[in-house]
Amino acid sequence: MLDLTIKTERLALRPFRPHDGPAVEKFAGDWDVARMTTKIPHPYPAGAGQAWIAAHAAARRDGSNYPFAVTCENELVGCVGLNNLERGSWGQRVPDDRTTVELGYWIGRPFWGRGFATEARAAAIEFAFDWLGKTHLVAGCFKDNACSRRVLEKHGFAVDGSRMLRSAAQGRDVECTLMAPLTRDAWAAKKV
Numbered sequence: 001m002l003d004l005t006i007k008t009e010r011l012a013l014r015p016f017r018p019h020d021g022p023a024v025e026k027f028a029g030d031w032d033v034a035r036m037t038t039k040i041p042h043p044y045p046a047g048a049g050q051a052w053i054a055a056h057a058a059a060r061r062d063g064s065n066y067p068f069a070v071t072c073e074n075e076l077v078g079c080v081g082l083n084n085l086e087r088g089s090w091g092q093r094v095p096d097d098r099t100t101v102e103l104g105y106w107i108g109r110p111f112w113g114r115g116f117a118t119e120a121r122a123a124a125i126e127f128a129f130d131w132l133g134k135t136h137l138v139a140g141c142f143k144d145n146a147c148s149r150r151v152l153e154k155h156g157f158a159v160d161g162s163r164m165l166r167s168a169a170q171g172r173d174v175e176c177t178l179m180a181p182l183t184r185d186a187w188a189a190k191k192v
């Protein structure tokens with residue numbers, strides 16, 4: 001399971017490899033990607049992509065984080081990851097920390113608007129429920145991230161409140177929209 005590749009209609013979700021480092025730096029280093037996340041720094045330091053990737057194997061082994069490279073025709077187009085709540089960004093209250101994971105994602109700007117986030121996230125949600133045996137998923141987005149919110153709502157997530165959280169890239173606290181924990185039933189009802 002640690003090296004699992006998930007295939008969807010157009011995409012393959014696979015573990016990151018060292019050679020993905022420069023593409024990670026290019027896409028995550030884009031201001032319009034970094035500024036919508038809590039943790040991605042801006043500017044993105046040279047070499048930080050490879051260092052980030054080098055930490056993945058241990059994170060998968062200890063179950064704290066399952067990051068997937070989202071690829072289309074063997075080209076890296078983005079990232080979708082499942083974090084345990086200690087590594088998470090949004091800090092919602094959940095029924096049980098152990099059976100809940102947080103969904104995080106970005107798509108490189110050249111690939112926006114093609115439905116890749118929708119397709120990759122659907123696969124990651126299924127992985128969380130079917131392979132990791134989780135019962136709930138949480139997610140959130142900055143209040144001005146209408147695009148991310150739209151994709152979350154397409155997958156059955158419902159708004160559950162808001163809070164201020166730090167954006168590393170913006171260097172300030174930003175208002176966030178928090179999503180209530182998504183259950184398998186709510187996901188199945190909305191499946192896209």
Ligand SMILES: CC(C)(COP(=O)(O)OP(=O)(O)OC[C@H]1O[C@@H](n2cnc3c(N)ncnc32)[C@H](O)[C@@H]1OP(=O)(O)O)[C@@H](O)C(=O)NCCC(=O)NCCS
Binds near residue numbers: 037108111113140151
């Ligand atoms: C958010 C993000 C992942 C979306 O990726 P994407 O592959 O372009 O998304 P998709 O094409 O699957 O879907 C986008 C949906 O949002 C809709 N959308 C786009 N811009 C929108 C806007 N300003 N307001 C509302 N909906 C919008 C699209 O119409 C589409 O919905 P539809 O399929 O019903 O038409 C991408 O823009 C990104 O990486 N942004 C920066 C990082 C980020 O925000 N990460 C998430 C942190 S919470």
